[in-house]
Amino acid sequence: MFRKVGVVGAGLMGAEIALVSALSGRSVLLNDANRDLTEKALSRLNGLLEKGVDRGFYEAGVVEDVMPRIEVAEDLDSFADRDLVIEAVFEDEVVKGDIFSRLDHITSDHTVFASNTSSISITALASHVQESRRKKFLGTHFFSPVSRMKLVEVIPALDTDVDVLESMMNFCKDIGKTPIKVKDVVGFAVNRMLHAFMIEAMRLVEEGVATPEDIDLACRLGLGHAIGPFQLMDATQISLSVQVEEILHDAYGDRFKPRPLMKQMVQAGYNGKKVGRGWYKY
Ligand SMILES: NC(=O)c1ccc[n+]([C@@H]2O[C@H](COP(=O)([O-])OP(=O)(O)OC[C@H]3O[C@@H](n4cnc5c(N)ncnc54)[C@H](O)[C@@H]3O)[C@@H](O)[C@H]2O)c1
The missing domain is CATH 3.40.50.720 (NAD(P)-binding Rossmann-like Domain)
Structure with a gap:
């Protein structure tokens, strides 16, 4: 076919x-x-x-x-x-x-x-x-x-x-x-799960619970993920995650509101791997 x-x-x-x-x-x-x-x-x-x-x-x-x-x-x-x-x-x-x-x-x-x-x-x-x-x-x-x-x-x-x-x-x-x-809903299934997860990971960093490096380690070694959320944001550009979360926020409300810290990173130009600095320095 x-x-x-x-x-x-x-x-x-x-x-x-x-x-x-x-x-x-x-x-x-x-x-x-x-x-x-x-x-x-x-x-x-x-x-x-x-x-x-x-x-x-x-x-x-x-x-x-x-x-x-x-x-x-x-x-x-x-x-x-x-x-x-x-x-x-x-x-x-x-x-x-x-x-x-x-x-x-x-x-x-x-x-x-x-x-x-x-x-x-x-x-x-x-x-x-x-x-x-x-x-x-x-x-x-x-x-x-x-x-x-x-x-x-x-x-x-x-x-x-x-x-x-x-x-x-x-x-x-x-x-x-x-x-x-998957039903035709905003974010379909995967992006809804992913961004809920990323937002919680960023809250952990904002609260000083753990560093981005340690959270990525936790996801790889404790959850069996291939890549941690901060590495993923850096690889795909943090601004893209902000954009997606703004769309999810419009559709589903506050649970998807982009975190202040990630907006700050983008404003400062620390947009990820492509520019040499994001959550990590390259
Ligand atoms: N990048 C990702 O991880 C990802 C994952 C899933 C879905 N998507 C979606 O896939 C689509 C493409 O994303 P991408 O990352 O490949 O973008 P991209 O910017 O790498 O590629 C888009 C391409 O479309 C071309 N283009 C723009 N207008 C055109 C037109 N009128 N006619 C023909 N070509 C045109 C551009 O020249 C460019 O080469 C988007 O809708 C995006 O949301 C992206």
Whole structure:
């Protein structure tokens, strides 16, 4: 199912969504508004393949042939023959909505649309396509780095057909992922759990109960987590966590109010690993 895949957005997420789709033997078209970024994405994917992806899952030969299966699409018109289009552009409803509404006129009736949004309502995004397409519209929330993280939250919108949902669950399994079905609520399931956890970790630091380093150690050695909450915030930029918590705060109230300490860190420019300083110094 979904033999011809299109991915819009060749950034951190889109590029690797293209990669895992191609690894499963599918033909992939990858489009980005910025052509240079597509070239950069392809060379990053080459690097990932050289380092070695999870070969256990993929058939020998399939891995070797993978890059020729990802073709750059200069514009969305080339997506006319796609069975599935996954959108992974900036987290902005206007930008995403415009792409879906254009694709709606370009692709055929059977094409399924999926968004990788982390925080925009899937039902709201589906309203950017014609009513007849809405049964084929859903969310696929992949996790970073997509080539390594197994989980995908699959989110039906209000009008998503059960067969389309089922096909998407099967597609995710077929590309080596483990899908879970999640209702279209703000933050879906994982980000709600994660940010409740991060906020409590920050309260511990604010109260002087333990240092960020020790809390990260506690999570790794006591809870078996692969990475502690402060290391994770540094890796993904603290400002992104503030943004997500503001969205969760709007939806669920005070339990998700971003902590003053993290806002201070961002204001001071200590935004994480990328700038050399966050909860840790790099
Ligand atoms: N980064 C994460 O950990 C993560 C995790 C889950 C979901 N997401 C979601 O995935 C989506 C993409 O995130 P990302 O981290 O890959 O962002 P990114 O900034 O790395 O990549 C976005 C890409 O979209 C391109 N783009 C923007 N407008 C476009 C347009 N009109 N047409 C074509 N391309 C366009 C940009 O040039 C850029 O290359 C967002 O919705 C984000 O919320 C991100």
